[in-house]
């Protein structure tokens with residue numbers, strides 16, 4: 234998922250002309266008008282931001298904007314504001330082709346790259362890349378510290394009827410109780426039976442395999458099926474809560490909680506540096522953390538003595554004796570009693586120490602088969618077998634792609650969000666869910682990695698760069714100490730920016746699938762994506778499209794059937810998203826990133842951020858499902874700007890009417906009742922929607 238570029242300047246990391254040409258060439262549908270003639274780059278105050286707010290498309294950069302390509306109703310790409318062009322066309326156009334590259338992608342940093350000193354100087358053809366923008370100075374002003382912005386969380390206290398803190402002078406309705414909540418272990422006395430069972434299981438495992446041999450490493454062949462790892466979301470949330478509370482404890486009194494540390498002291502007392510310096514090439518697929526293995530394979534006694542200042546080390550659940558430990562009646566008193574975010578990331582990844590790239594990727598494919606799929610400001614996406622591994626450098630000092638690296642704690646909350654959305658997926662075994670859909674990318678696993686990029690990844694990166702001209706820094710810049718989080722996801726296909734839709738029905742299918750997914754997540758967990766630009770929507774078309782193909786969703790207990798026209802659409806990139814897990818509200822405080830709202834007037838993406846700001850009144854932790862609606866409005870604009878094989882003026886009018894009606898809806902769920910979807914969506918009785926005419 235890329236990060237939209239931003240607002241302020243704009244836009245998106247729409248791929249450069251080279252990329253645009255490549256996209257057009259590979260598009261599945263004919264494009265009567267390829268991305269237009271480059272026009273002079275306009276200057277902006279662009280600053281790159283991503284991770285959060287600014288990201289890929291949103292990345293606001295100090296460099297001049299790159300050329301833009303505008304939609305045209307006459308198949309002639311004109312110069313000017315693309316959206317003005319759309320408006321000026323009056324919606325008619327008789328189905329005339331429209332071209333899509335509306336957002337400008339940050340220009341490859343021709344100048345900032347300093348090819349002479351750039352390690353990629355050896356790239357064939359690198360010097361011949363076209364440059365449409367004056368060489369900009371290397372970014373300097375927008376390397377803001379992530380410490381001033383970022384994802385935040387509000388936890389619900391046990392026994393407390395906690396609501397999101399209300400912004401003064403603004404009356405907010407209380408968020409509805411989320412459905413599909415994770416089990417709330419924070420209400421009432423803490424039940425440690427699960428933890429005990431886990432550690433017992435670990436102990437038993439250790440007895441069976443005194444020296445466990447690496448699992449799933451190095452020898453896996455491409456295409457080998459991976460088992461999806463089940464995470465205990467509530468346990469992760471609970472640990473995270475404890476550590477957050479511990480961090481706050483010294484500065485302000487919160488509330489007493491009945492709490493017991495859930496983690497072995499070995500981890501809680503071991504510094505992040507220690508964890509990073511220890512390597513454990515195996516991943517405990519059993520569950521959680523394995524204290525015994527951690528000791529044996531990850532640490533020396535000396536390091537423990539030095540760091541923890543103690544020689545007595547807990548090695549098993551029985552030694553932890555959690556059950557008998559007195560229940561705490563106050564919050565942990567010091568940071569040392571809470572896990573660092575990095576240690577918790579390791580736990581979530583079921584690792585006792587970071588792995589290497591080779592270890593991780595060889596789990597999914599042969600190293601030589603890795604292919605880079607795309608890039609964002611923070612992440613690089615690589616195909617590895619049937620999976621996509623998104624690699625995000627974390628915690629380092631090195632400025633990467635003009636941005637300060639994300640911190641473990643930010644990543645941890647993104648991980649929690651991914652897990653919460655995973656919980657919405659239909660798993661076959663459990664069709665009792667109140668709300669379910671498969672419209673959010675499936676996150677299969679997470680890994681913490683450390684070290685230099687593996688040569689196979691460097692090679693994949695360079696191949697992609699040769700074709701698409703990467704705007705990111707060359708990964709050779711990373712040092713041995715660099716840590717990364719790897720999100721292992723399903724392959725969601727091609728992003729909307731590059732995907733050529735065939736006709737109006739595919740456009741409607743896309744809108745329906747996005748709307749249903751948002752509606753389901755709204756109902757389940759007050760989800761708002763808040764960054765649904767075209768780089769964050771992935772599509773796949775069935776090889777043999779079945780016009781009557783449908784997908785199922787469950788919305789507030791109602792099974793529904795949606796017609797897809799052979800398209801499968803999924804949403805990625807939850808960095809800015811807001812969610813209520815049932816135990817906590819996770820949100821990104823966009824108010825700390827004002828540049829996001831400074832994008833060019835008339836730029837649809839920038840306008841959408843501003844609309845969200847008005848809707849929320851900058852109370853970003855609050856629940857405002859209307860933010861989902863404004864992204865649907867944005868999507869209709871994008872769809873109107875795209876070119877189709879078949880699209881009549883009537884089809885365009887339908888889309889424009891839908892866009893008008895959207896302004897009256899307060900949530901994605903409301904939108905589902907719109908007439909645009911009436912023949913596509915029905916309550917499930919048999920396998921096929923009753924309203925659906927057979928083609």
Ligand SMILES: Nc1ncnc2c1ncn2[C@@H]1O[C@H](COP(=O)(O)OP(=O)(O)OP(=O)(O)O)[C@@H](O)[C@H]1O
Pocket residue numbers: 234235236237283284285287288289290606607608609610611612613614621623674722723724725726727728768769771805806808
């Ligand atoms: N699961 C996936 N399947 C297929 N392609 C993917 C997947 N995840 C990411 N990509 C591709 O990689 C690109 C970059 O990924 P992504 O947007 O997640 O990175 P990012 O660093 O979060 O971006 P941003 O700058 O928006 O933060 C996407 O635009 C998409 O083209």
